[in-house]
Amino acid sequence: MTFLKRRTTRLVAVALSAIFAATFAAPAVHAATTDTLSVLTDSEGNKAIIDGIAAAFMKANPSITVTVEYRPGGADGDNITKTRLATGTMNDVFLYNSGSLFQALNAPKNLVDLTNEPWQSTVLSSFKPTVSVGGRVYGAPLGTAMGGGILYNKAIYAKLGLKVPLTWAQFMSNNAKIKKAHLIPVIQSYKDTWTSQLFVLADEFNVQAAVKNFPALYTANKAKIAKTPAAMAGFNHLQDLYKAGMFNKDFASTNFDKALNYLATGKGAHYPMLTFAAANIIATYPELANNIGLFAQPGNNAKSNGLTVWMPPAVYIPKTTTHLASAKAFVAFAVSPAGIAASNAAMAPGGPYLIKGAKLTGQLSVIATDMLSYFNADGKTAPALEYVSPVKGPNLEKFCVEVGSGIKTAKQGAAAYDLDVQKEAQQLNLPGW
C-alpha cells in the first residue's frame, strides 16, 4: 500500500514539474509572438473594405490572426456598439460613424487616444474634428467620403429626353414625365427605415447656402428646424412627393436591396441615397451599373447647386482591449498606402479619401465620377449637418417614414424631430439646452 502510494506521488511530482518546466520553456522555443485581433464592422457598406484590409494586413503580418465580426447598421448597430462599450466587451478594433454619432460614445472614457500616432500627419485636417473630443483625436478614417444626393437611371433620362434638374421645380417636372411613362418616379424603401432620411439630410448644402451659420445656431439651441423654412425644405419635399403619388406603391415594404433592384433594372428613375450604394450596384448588377449616376439634391436656386458630403466612418480602439499593439498596427495599416491599395481593390473608391496623397485606382463607377465633379470646383460641396454639429436626434428616420407615408405632416414631423434633438442634446449635456 505505502510503496504504491510513494511511487504514485513520485510520478505525480515528476509529471507536475515537467508541465511546470514546459510552460516556461515554450516561449523560449517560439521567438515571435502570435496574436489575435477581433474587428467589428457593419454588414452593409463597409464589410468589403474591412475584409480586404484584414486580409492584406494578415499577409503583411503573418503572426497576427484577424477575425472580422459583422453587426447590422442603423439603430440596431448603434445599440450593439454602445452596449459593448458600456459592458467592456468591445472587439479590439471597431468601425463606427464619425461626427455626431461618434460624440455619443464618450470617447475620453472609452477609447484609446490616437492623437500622437505617427500616421496622424497624413490625415486631412477636415476629418480630424469629426473624431475628436476636446482637441484629442480618437479615430482613423476608413474608406472614402460619400456624397448624399439622388441616384438616377441615365437610361430612363436618355429615353425620355430629360436633363439633370438644378432646381426642385425642374425635378418635379421630370418626375411628372416619368410617371406618365408608367415608371416609378421616386423609389422609397421604408422597410429599411434608415434610407428614409436622405431627402432631409442631403438638403444640407441648400440649408447652409440659405442660412450660413445654421449648424452653429442649431447646436446652441438658437434655431429650430420647424421654425427655419430652409431647414424645413427636406420635410416638405417628402410630404409633396407623397401627396403627388410619386413613390413606388410598395414603398412601405420595400427594402434597400429591392430599391436598388428597381433603380438598376430601370423600373424606377430616382433613389435618394448615399454614394456607397455604388459598390452594391456594381456587385449585384455589373452590366447595368454604368446606367446609374448621381446628382445633388436641388434647391430653389439653379446657381447655388452643390453636393452634401458625408465623412467616412472611422476605426476606433476601445480602452478595454488586451491587444493594444496589434490593434494600433491594424489602424496604422488601414491608413497606410498598403491599406488604401487594399481598400481600392476591395471596393472601387466612391469618392476621395481623407488621407493626403491617397490614389484613387481602379475603374471608378459612374456615380463616383459624377460625385468627384462636385469636388473639382470650389464651393460646390458642404458637410452634412452631423459633421458640423455634435447633436443629431436618433429618431429622424422614423419621423421621415411618418411624413413620407402621410401619417404626419411635414410641420408635425419637423416639430417632433426638434423635440428628439432636444432630448439628445440634454443627454449629451450640451450647454444652452
Add this chain to the structure above:
Amino acid sequence: MAKAKKLKSFYPTSLMYPAGAFYFVLFLVPTAVSFFFSLTRWTLFDWKFIGFANFINYFKEQELRIGFVNTLLYAVFTSGLKVIIGLYLANFLTSKIRTKGLLRSVVFFPVLVSTIGVGFTFSALMDPYAGMINKGITFVAHLVGITTSGPGWLTDPNFLPLLSVGLVDVWKGVGLATLIYIAGLASIPKDYYEASAMDGANSHKQFWHITVPLVRPAMFSVIILSFIGGLRSFDLIWAMTNGGPGFLSDVISSINYKQYQAGFYGLATAGNVILFILVTALVFPLSRFLSKREVSA
C-alpha cells in the same frame, strides 16, 4: 413538547432563504433602484437628478402617448380572442373524437416555436405584394371578378398592423389557453352532464348552463395570464413591425426599447416604471373582481 414544535417550524422557513435572497437581490433591489433612476437623466457613466421631467416627456410626446392606447387595445384584443377561442377548442378537444391526441399536439405546437421565428415567417407571409396571404386573396378575388391586392397587413397607416400582430399572437398563444381550459373541463364531474341529459338538455344548453359556469376558475386564470402577457408583449411586435410604420404599432415595451436604443436611458427607465404601474393598476382590481365572482359561483 414546546422544543419539538419550534424545530418543526424552523425547517420549512429556512428553505425559503436562498430563493428569497435571489428574489431580493435580482428583483426587489433593481425595481426600487429603477424607481429612483427614473427621476434622473443617466448615461452609462454618470447621472443627473431631474425630478419628474421624464414622466412629463412621456405623456407630452405623441409618439410615447400612442403606446398607452396601443397596449390596452392589444391586450384586450389578444386576451379576448384567446379566452373565447381557447374555450371552444378545449370543448372540442375533450369531446368524443378519434384523433384527440394528434389535434391537441397540433393546437399546442405553436406555443413551443420561437417567437422571433414566427414573427419573421408571418412578416414574409403578410408582405402586401409578395406575401402568400395577399397573393391568395388577389387570386380568389380575381376569380370573383374583383381586382384588389389585399390589405397592407403590416404597412397600413392605421390600427391594422397592431391587429395583424395580435392575430399572430393569438395563433401562437391559444394552445396554452386551451391547455388550461382542458384541465378545467376535466375537473367538472360527469354526473352533471348525465343528470341534465336525463332532464332533456341538448349539448348547446349543457355548454352554456353547466360547462361555462363550472370552468370559471380556469377561465379566470386564462384571462389574467393572457391579459398580463398582452400588456407586456414585446418580441412579436418587434420582430414583425418594429413598432412601425413610424410609431403606429408601438406598445409601451417597444417604446421603452426604442428609448434605450436611442440612448435616452432615463426615459426608458421611466417608461418601465410606467409599465409596472399600469400592469399593477389594471391587474390587481381585475384579479380581485374575478376571484370574488369565483367564490359566489
